[in-house]
Amino acid sequence: MTLLQRSDKSTIASHKKKKNVSKDENVFQNQSEKEKFSDAGMSEDETHQNHYSFLPAHPQSETHQVRMKSDDPYLVPDFVGGALPRSDHGDREYYCATMLTLFKPWRNGKEMRFEQNSWGKTFVNHKFTPRQIEIMNYFNVRYECLDVQDEYSAQCKQKGD
Numbered sequence: 001m002t003l004l005q006r007s008d009k010s011t012i013a014s015h016k017k018k019k020n021v022s023k024d025e026n027v028f029q030n031q032s033e034k035e036k037f038s039d040a041g042m043s044e045d046e047t048h049q050n051h052y053s054f055l056p057a058h059p060q061s062e063t064h065q066v067r068m069k070s071d072d073p074y075l076v077p078d079f080v081g082g083a084l085p086r087s088d089h090g091d092r093e094y095y096c097a098t099m100l101t102l103f104k105p106w107r108n109g110k111e112m113r114f115e116q117n118s119w120g121k122t123f124v125n126h127k128f129t130p131r132q133i134e135i136m137n138y139f140n141v142r143y144e145c146l147d148v149q150d151e152y153s154a155q156c157k158q159k160g161d
Helices: 092-103 119-125 132-160
Strands: 007-011 028-029 051-054 065-067
Touching: 092 119, 092 132
Parallel strands: none
Antiparallel strands: 007 065, 028 051, 051 065
16 A cells, blocks of 8 residues: 555654664665664564664654554545545546555655656556555545435435435
């Protein structure tokens, strides 16, 4: 799934804050498994796995870390704010751009697609995981339910109920 669903930001224990960081080009850097962090609520085997630090220029590079959690097939994201675009109606480019934003790793908007490619072409060419495809299908279930509700209401009005 997305990095957001599977990541957890936490503070680095004050006695273990790192002093030297490599000049890696990535946003996060893998931490040594020997370093200990304050990971309340984590199981023993998860405590030292998949920890990443921010790049030195990041304001939280000395105080926070990010841990990648294992994928939970029973977790369904719930978005706050405006509705997600429909996959079956409306602006296809907007839908493709939104799904790529959620599921394709990126640091800035220019990395999302080549300028000469449309969002639709980039979407089709991107290799989504089976879980990501499943989640995208779930996004549309809400609209399918609303469509059925609208159809039922229209039928009731026709019958005079």
